[in-house]
Amino acid sequence: MKKICVVGAGIIGLSSAIRIQDRYPKIDITIIADKFSPNTTSDGAGALFEVFAVGDTPLELVQKWAKETWDHLKNVAFSVEADSARVQHVSGYWVTGDPPMTSETSPDEENTSRRLTSEEMQLLFPRAKSGKFFTSYLVDCTSYLPWLMKQYMNKGGKIINKTIQSLDELYPLYDIIINCSGLHSHQLLGDKELFPARGETIRVHAPWIKHFYVQDIGDEFTYIFPGSKNVVLGATFQKGNWNTKPNHEDRAALFERCCQIHPSLKMATVDYNWVGLRPCRSRVRLEMEPRSAHTKCRVIHNYGHGGAGIALHWGCAQTVVDLLQDLMNNTSINSKL
Amino acid sequence: MVKIAVIGAGVVGLSTAINIQELIPTATVTLFADKFEKDTTSWGAGGLFRPTFHHIKGDKELIRRWVEASWNFYSAKALSSESKEIGAFVIDGYSFSSKKEADPLIESVAFHVRLLSDKEKECRGFRYPYVHLISTISISPGQLLPYLMRRFQQQGGTSYFRTVASLEEFVGKFDIVVNCTALACRQLIGDESIFPVRGQLRRVRAPWIKHWYLTEDDTYLIPQANGEVTLGGCRQKGNYHLEVDKQFSEDISKRCEQLVPGVTSAEVIFDWVGLRPTREPIRVEKELMDFNGNKLRVVHNYGHGANGISLSWGTAVDAAELVKDWTRQMSFTSRL
Numbered sequence: 001m002k003k004i005c006v007v008g009a010g011i012i013g014l015s016s017a018i019r020i021q022d023r024y025p026k027i028d029i030t031i032i033a034d035k036f037s038p039n040t041t042s043d044g045a046g047a048l049f050e051v052f053a054v055g056d057t058p059l060e061l062v063q064k065w066a067k068e069t070w071d072h073l074k075n076v077a078f079s080v081e082a083d084s085a086r087v088q089h090v091s092g093y094w095v096t097g098d099p100p101m102t103s104e105t106s107p108d109e110e111n112t113s114r115r116l117t118s119e120e121m122q123l124l125f126p127r128a129k130s131g132k133f134f135t136s137y138l139v140d141c142t143s144y145l146p147w148l149m150k151q152y153m154n155k156g157g158k159i160i161n162k163t164i165q166s167l168d169e170l171y172p173l174y175d176i177i178i179n180c181s182g183l184h185s186h187q188l189l190g191d192k193e194l195f196p197a198r199g200e201t202i203r204v205h206a207p208w209i210k211h212f213y214v215q216d217i218g219d220e221f222t223y224i225f226p227g228s229k230n231v232v233l234g235a236t237f238q239k240g241n242w243n244t245k246p247n248h249e250d251r252a253a254l255f256e257r258c259c260q261i262h263p264s265l266k267m268a269t270v271d272y273n274w275v276g277l278r279p280c281r282s283r284v285r286l287e288m289e290p291r292s293a294h295t296k297c298r299v300i301h302n303y304g305h306g307g308a309g310i311a312l313h314w315g316c317a318q319t320v321v322d323l324l325q326d327l328m329n330n331t332s333i334n335s336k337l
Numbered sequence: 338m339v340k341i342a343v344i345g346a347g348v349v350g351l352s353t354a355i356n357i358q359e360l361i362p363t364a365t366v367t368l369f370a371d372k373f374e375k376d377t378t379s380w381g382a383g384g385l386f387r388p389t390f391h392h393i394k395g396d397k398e399l400i401r402r403w404v405e406a407s408w409n410f411y412s413a414k415a416l417s418s419e420s421k422e423i424g425a426f427v428i429d430g431y432s433f434s435s436k437k438e439a440d441p442l443i444e445s446v447a448f449h450v451r452l453l454s455d456k457e458k459e460c461r462g463f464r465y466p467y468v469h470l471i472s473t474i475s476i477s478p479g480q481l482l483p484y485l486m487r488r489f490q491q492q493g494g495t496s497y498f499r500t501v502a503s504l505e506e507f508v509g510k511f512d513i514v515v516n517c518t519a520l521a522c523r524q525l526i527g528d529e530s531i532f533p534v535r536g537q538l539r540r541v542r543a544p545w546i547k548h549w550y551l552t553e554d555d556t557y558l559i560p561q562a563n564g565e566v567t568l569g570g571c572r573q574k575g576n577y578h579l580e581v582d583k584q585f586s587e588d589i590s591k592r593c594e595q596l597v598p599g600v601t602s603a604e605v606i607f608d609w610v611g612l613r614p615t616r617e618p619i620r621v622e623k624e625l626m627d628f629n630g631n632k633l634r635v636v637h638n639y640g641h642g643a644n645g646i647s648l649s650w651g652t653a654v655d656a657a658e659l660v661k662d663w664t665r666q667m668s669f670t671s672r673l
Contacts, residue, residue, distance in 0.1 A: 078462055080599040088545045089461075091429045091470075110460035112451075120448055123416055133449070133472075140545075207564030208426040208477075210547040228545035228564075264420035 001028060002328065005170050005297075007188075008180035009033035009159070011042040011141060011313045012302055014148040016178050019317040020324060021155045030174070031152070034163040037145035041182055044201060044276035045310055046225040046232045048090075048212055049073060049137045053197055053237070053306030057283040062308075065315025072314040073137040074110070086143035086228050092212030093124065095131030111135040124261060127217060138212065139310050140227050164188070170297055176327060177299045178320055182279035185303050191285075194304055196277035198241035200250045203230040204268035213261050222257040230271040233258045237307075239280070246273045280306040286316055288323050298327055339364040339664050342507050345517030345639075346370035346496065348379040348478065351485035352649045353517055353638050356657035358492045361664060367511070368489065368496035374482050378519065379645055381538060381609040383559030383567045384424070384477045385549055386411065387432065388647040389440035395618030401445065403651030408446040408474070410650045415474045424480025424562035429472045430549030431596075433465040448472035462598070465552070475549065476646050477562035501525065504635065505628040513634045513663050515656060519614030522639055528620075531640055533612035535576035538569035539589050541603040556592040558600065565606060568593045572613075572643070581608040616640025621652050623659050634663045 006017045009031050017031055037043050051066050076087040093116060113134030116125075125131060153159070164170070167188065170177055179185065186194040209231050213224040225232040236250050251273060259265045281304030289299040300323050302316055341364050343354040350370065358366050374380060388404050390397060415425040427448070432439065439450045449472040453461075458468055489496070504526065507514045522528040544564035551557045559567045568589050586608045590601045619640040626633040638656040641648050 074460060078460070078598065080602070082597075083543065083545055083599045083602060086545055088547060090547050110456050112454060112457060114449070114451060117449060206421070207544060208420055208424065208562040210426060210428045210560060226547055262420075263416075263418035266418050267421040 002175045003173065004029040004176050004178065004324075005174035006031045006178040006180060007033065007164070007167070007170075008182060008184070008303075009036045009145075009149075010040040010180065010182055011145060011309050012182065012305060012316065013178075013180035014145055014152065015313045015317040016180055016302055016320045017157055018148055018152050019314075019321050020178070021152065021157060023321045023325065025155065030158040030160060032160045032162055032164065032170070034161065036159070036161065037149065038142045040141075040145065041276045041279065042141040042145060042309060044199070044274040045139070045141055046201070046223065046234060047139045047141060047310040048214070048223070048225055049139070049311050051308045051311045053278060053280050054308050054312075055281055055283045055306065061284075062312070065312040065319070068315030068318055069312055070137070073139065077137055081147070084143070085147040086140035088138045088140070088228060089135060090138045090212050090226060091133065091135045092214070093120070093131055093133055094214040095121070095125045095128035095216070097127070097129050097217035099129055124213070125215060127260075128215060136212070138225055138227065140229065141310070142229065167297065167299060174297055176324065177297045178324075179299055179301045180303055182303050183277055185301075191281075193282045195240050195280050196242050197280045197306065198236060198238040198243065199234065199276045199278055200236045200247060200254065201232050201234040201274045201276075202251055202255055203227075203232055203271040203274065204265065205271055206231040206265060206268040208264065209262060215257070215261060220257060222254065222261065224258050224262055224265070231268070233265070237278075242277065244275050244277065246275055278307050279304055279309075284312070284316070286319055288327065300324060300327070339513065339667070340511045341366045341513045341515065341660060342511040343368045343515040343517060344370065344501055345519060346373045346486070347377040347517065347519060348382075348482065348485070348645050348649045349519070349638055349641060349652065350517035351482065351489055352653035353515055353656045354489050354494055355485060355492065356653040357515070357660050358489070358494060360657040360661055364664070366489075366494045368494060369499040369501060370496065371498060371500040373496070373498075374486070377482065378611045378614065379478050379482060381536075381611040382478050382646050383538070383557065383569065384475045384481070384561070384646050385430070385551070385559045386474045386476065386647050387471065387551060388442050388644050390442050391440055393442070393619075393642070393644055393648070400648075401442065403648045403655070404442055404446060406651035406654050407647055407649065411476050412474050421562075422480065423484045424477035426475060426562055427472070428475050428547070428549055428560060429470060430551065431463070432469045432471055433463070433550070433552040434467045434469065435553060437467050439469045439471070443471060443473065463596075475559065475562075478646065480562050481646070504626060504633055505631070508628055508631045508633050512667060513636065513660055515636045515638060515660060517638050519639045519641075520612055528616075531614060531616045532575055533577055534615045534642060535573040535578060535610065535612055536570050536643075537582060537585055537589065537608070537610050538567050539586050539608050540606040541566050541568060541600065542606060543600055543603040546597060546600070550593075550596045552596070554592075556589075556596065558593050558597055566600070566603070568600065577612065579610050579612070581610055613642045613645075614640060615642035619648065619652065621655050621659070623663065634667075636660050636663065
């Protein structure tokens with residue numbers, strides 16, 4: 001009986017582990033991680049469903065993973081689990097400094113988008129040129145991860161809180177490793193294609209805000225997400241910045257931009273600040289490591305999701321299961337997508 | 338110095354008192370009521386700004402004017418830095434209907450109204466012929482009432498606890514009396530045309546819900562400014578019972594569960610009953626009352642039924658104008 005080890009307990013690790021259990025209910029599976037919710041990178045994410053910073057991951061793959069994740073989030077949001085999982089269905093505004101988009105409706109017919117009226121543009125986004133209004137999903141990982149974890153443990157999944165220096169440490173206890181270590185693969189594997197994109201957010205208490213607001217103008221990306229526990233204000237995107245300490249100037253600047261959109265935020269009390277390092281890469285790495293002398297266990301990599309961890313996690317987890325299936329059936333020892 | 342008494346401290350009384358202060362800065366405005374804040378009918382209101390001609394009887398132009406004035410006032414607040422203090426905010430939600438067209442009243446003021454496609458309805462599990470997604474505002478009485486009282490007091494108003502048995506009590510003491518006593522008008526001035534429409538609701542802790550929902554069978558979910566959600570409801574004409582019907586509370590939860598699965602597991606904060614003070618039409622008018630030869634200048638502003646929040650400001654503006662009319666007449670007669 002194969003023993004599986006999932007490295008990493010962020011959204012990627014947890015979703016991979018759960019989907020493996022769904023496919024193989026009796027499997028011996030352990031998550032090993034040095035950080036669990038609420039201390040993972042995922043916990044700091046907004047997170048509004050949005051795919052970005054995935055480098056040159058092939059578009060068809062991104063679309064496939066995004067669609068599968070979207071459908072999953074939709075099912076959770078409109079189910080009795082919405083409260084426990086804190087996957088919220090939210091409506092809101094997305095504006096840019098660019099001229100109006102040609103299409104009035106999004107490709108997703110289940111949440112048609114519309115153009116913002118000139119009154120809305122004037123009142124809310126005087127600096128923007130065009131905008132749309134649509135409905136999407138907001139995931140609060142500080143609840144979503146524990147929700148996933150509960151299911152995982154109820155199905156017999158094990159966890160170990162531990163820092164590992166190399167995947168080799170996991171041999172011979174485990175046969176197959178699912179590497180979901182995010183940015184840590186930079187040290188763990190020496191993957192130099194990984195780089196952080198530093199994000200700073202402020203969480204405020206502002207329950208009267210019921211929409212999301214996203215403003216993308218020039219270099220500035222500003223967002224306000226109406227979370228269920230607090231409202232998330234963002235964003236920064238600093239490539240190559242490894243600093244996990246909050247930066248006063250970044251925070252002040254993003255707070256100012258958010259207040260321009262929603263003046264009432266000036267009266268909001270601060271819950272906490274957060275810095276997260278998005279695990280960016282030249283492209284998402286989701287593949288089986290070819291059998292070689294380098295690694296003693298078989299390894300399936302699932303990391304480097306940049307700013308799209310939440311938007312792609314469920315679809316990526318399915319691909320992990322597909323690769324695992326190949327491995328278990330011995331149909332392929334070297335499978336790269 | 339004109340002395341004006343306003344009776345009633347619900348959303349209509351407070352809004353009217355404030356409008357009088359601002360229209361006639363030299364006047365002294367004193368508020369009398371035996372119910373304040375948490376004891377008022379306004380307190381439990383969902384606060385959603387979604388008036389319809391279907392539910393508001395009377396002159397359409399007048400109603401439209403009141404709605405517009407209220408909308409202009411509250412929507413500006415909702416987009417300002419005062420949003421938190423007042424409890425006014427922008428919110429989208431779903432209006433379930435057997436009619437394809439949205440009610441023209443809400444259509445005339447809302448930021449946007451759109452019919453959902455079949456796919457959209459299916460995705461959300463909605464089984465109604467027509468569902469409109471409406472971008473409107475909501476004003477939560479939990480914040481609004483304290484705000485109105487503060488504003489009234491900061492502008493020099495004083496309020497007293499008083500159960501008024503007859504308006505005659507004010508003869509010779511106040512120049513003008515503004516009657517915002519709603520349902521109490523039955524006893525107070527003998528207006529038998531005002532009647533209660535009983536509503537029961539349940540307040541729950543469901544901060545993940547960010548849309549409102551309102552059906553034709555009076556099932557609704559209305560998020561509040563503080564993240565709580567009001568679940569309802571009913572419209573029981575002529576029912577004066579103020580006690581919570583426990584069985585009915587469960588029924589409310591069940592109906593809301595159909596619209597938003599999982600809401601029944603939300604923590605219940607309280608169950609509440611309010612009697613919507615309904616009059617067809619809403620009464621905003623002057624009256625010179627006579628008590629055995631003693632005259633009393635009165636302005637009435639009551640009967641807002643289910644639309645207290647949405648119509649209060651607009652009617653308060655008109656009522657204040659009527660008070661001003663009285664003061665003009667007073668200064669004219671005093672010059673004779």
